[in-house]
Amino acid sequence: MRPLITVENLSMVFDGKTVIKDLSFTLAEGEILGIIGRSGAGKTVLMHLLRGVDQPPTGGRVLYHIAACDGCEYVTIGSHEGTACPRCGALLKSIDVDFWNPDNEGMKRRIMLRNAIMFQRTFALYGNDRVIDNVLKALDDVSFPSHKAVSRAADLVDQVRLSHRMMHIARDLSGGEKQRVVLARQLAKEPFCLFADEPTGTLDPKTASIVHQVLKESAEETGMAMVVTSHFSQILEDIVHRAILLDDGAIKAIGTPAEVTEVFMQGYHDDEQFGAIEVGEEIMRARELSKRYVSLDRGLIRAVDLVDLSVNRKEILGIIGTSGAGKTTLSKMIAGILEPTSGDLIAKVGDEWVDMTKPGFEFRGRAKQYIGLLHQEYDLFPHRTVLDNLTDAIGLEFPKELAMRKAIITLKMAGFTTEKSKEILERLPGTLSEGERHRVALAQVLIREPHVVVLDEPTGTMDLITKVDVKHSIMHSREEMEETFIIVSHDMDFVRDTCDRCALMRFGKIVKVGPTAEVLAEVTEQERQTMAAE
Template sequence: MALLVEVKNLTVDYDGDIALDNVNLEIEEGDVIGIIGRSGSGKTVLLNVLRGIDTSIPATGQVIFHVSMCDKCGRIEPPGNAGKICPRCDGTLQPDSFDILDDSGQEVRSKIARRIAIMIQRTFGIYGDYRVIENVLKALDDIDYKGEKIQRAAELIDQVRLSHRMMHIARDLSGGEKQRVVLARQLAKEPMLLLADEPTGTLDPKTAGSIHHNIRALSKDFGITVLITSHFFDVIEEMASKVIFLEEGKIKRVGPPAEIIKEFMGKADVLEKKQIEAGDTIISVKDLTKKYFSVDRGVINAVNGVTFDIKEGEIFGIVGTSGAGKTSLMNILTGNLEPTDGIVEMKIGDDWINMCEPGYYARGRAKPYIGLLHQEYDLYPHRSIIENMTESIGLEFPAELAEMKAVQTLQIVGFNEKRGQEILNKFPEELSEGERHRVALAQAMIKEPLVIVLDEPTGTMDPITKRFVVSSILSAREDINETFVIVSHDMEFVKMICDRVAYMKSGKIVSIGDPEKVLPDVTDKPAEKTEEIKQKA
């Protein structure tokens, strides 16, 4: 295989905060390389440097792309195409090399960047009001595609196995289907390199496996070089030819996937939750229904007659594959979505508050006591971390108290005291994606709500960081009797932390109870029915 990228002595230094420290790496054409490491280890920074677009990254060293360039039109192709006829004109592809960190080669850097695709964690990057095929056509317009666009768009949609959703409105798709649209849009660029940064972090394992399989197959069929970060290590092991282990900005090891993943996982301590006796009911849901109406799909029963209770001090899980209705149910529980029918009540003091009824003395009274971390969380980019945690959400603390409270909360979500102090005056873009996620979790917890709802709280976290989150949630429950509702596809996490779990399928709760008894349903094995479900049946 020809050498595609050569990274030499790459360092990224944010005013003394070293994100990448003297990284040296070779990437061969057609490689599928997994990148693992704890949150903050430099994974996302490395991918952003390789992308070659963000010139504000304070990078030194060399990132040399070995390519073939057309001697007539300047078209960039992978190095293995040297000597061939250019696919865009009758010119000949000549071997060449360019350092994308060299400011003198800005025009060539832009050409290389146009042949690099990226799938970014926690964002779908699609036009929600457009149909699937229209999304792909827009991507073809962006690259000024000269061929028959509708035919090419249909081919790309077929390549990601989404032909049966071609005319659907993008916002109506499940998370996994949206990610396939993203993949089709990126393939429209005819990339020679695909950078996938936790592309399936918020998807259930089954759907994530399908996306990963798509990426691997496309790499094999079209010779696309892939760099992927993912917490689904079994998939990394299956699809990657080698794995890079990053630690504190340095490459600790490069080697066979199974060997490197085993070394990384050896650093993760296994935690056990304590059995507790939950208190009285704090949230009661009865016969809850939410219907959507779509021109293409008719009536969609997102939530279809569900009934359950959540106890005070309980860690309650809601699981299911993409499109099962988890997010709609969560939005109703938090007062952010009106149900079609049914009742949701929350106990505040001695009063039961109807969450389905608008107004200051109904839903308006309960919402301040509910903390929410949505999977599409957003921190204000132009505010510091302490401002995001206090001022931006309307908490008025004296400066000294604000700092103390912020550091305490950051420690709860996995930062040590030193790192918590260090990041207070930093901006979100200066943190890793995993660190930003933990700050968003801290932002939800600092309001001291009665119930905290977490939507995919470990979606893009590595296993070691995940255990910090497990510890923080268990600690908050034990110390202050906090109640948590966790919406997740991460079955390992749910088993580690939840007291009870409701498994959703097609808008219904098909099983509810002990995670060890309910979760086998997710892998299509028989699960025990709980008394609640039996009685209703």
């Protein structure tokens, strides 16, 4: 196959730390290349260098082998040389472009216009508009003929298997559906290469497989090349032709998906031991706690209905249940974000019990400052350094020396080594891997020194190795900071391996609470399948 991109001796250094080390490989026209590696391997940095985002490489080159039109700005794959430009009719000429050479800024811009990118966690949709309108706006952005736009938009929606959601409001879609709308918007550009950075990193395995299949079919139908990064080895088996394993910024293996996956999983084990924890006294208690809403179309909704629950110091408590069971609403009341409709909710602050059902600084406000909440869709400030994200950006005022000391200590509690903690302080979140950003987000919660930390779906659908990293960060935090954790999750394996006790919710009620193994035994097969698909 004819090469589309050639990477030659590519290197990238951030603040004296080499994060991409002398990489060389090619991407052929129409090829789907998978780049896999653990958190911090350098996948996202490499993707940005291939796409043309952020900073130029410290060394090496990225060469694009394309066909360009002299009559207009159209560019396409090199094998189209000698054919007529589809826009102006002029002859397309073959050219090799040194992508990051400052003298080639104009050609770089033209190439980027014909490339597309999908980021994880960033759906980039018009949330209040319908699916079809989102795609129509993407077509308008590329000046697609207006009299053909509706038909083309419908074709794109059908291509990503969302014809049954065409008139839905985008914000009301599931994560997997939103990701497919993003893909339809990107396909509207008719790209010759699509860069997908962890496109299914927050989706459950079943939904991820659907998105993988749509990506593969889209590449096959359009002939576009694709580069897909992931820490999720399933994506290699589902869609890619060839795979690269990155390890600490270097290529550790390159070959077939099966060959690379085998190397990726070599030596995997979870043998870190944690000391026995003596759970302390009760520090939070809910009695007949309820949250009700009134909906015009559904009437009275009992989101949480007469719940009784206690939380003990230093324990890790899991809250599980299918979508709509009430676990997220319950966790938001525990975190002080939602006010209960009725019932009792008290939290221990020092030696005093504080009533969280009452507003005001002496009541819910007082308890809330000692409760941290980490959403699944956490949001670090992208243009602030890790140090700023842990201090200035969240209103913590420390002298510089103390801020650095406190940040390093907290990053260690979140699972980083001392050396890694120091190395990332002045880096931007975008230069970190997904797993590293998750740990920084946890550190952002821990640095406020909460007594209780509520984690909303902390693992998403991470691969097995990254889930172990998250488990270890939680365990380290409990050991070192005597933290109490409440974990809301649909991941039964993670709950089993991490939580001391567990509460199972159905239809707003807690139907069983107790040791994790006992509660998990009460989960029905239908519930397991439903939670696996959420």
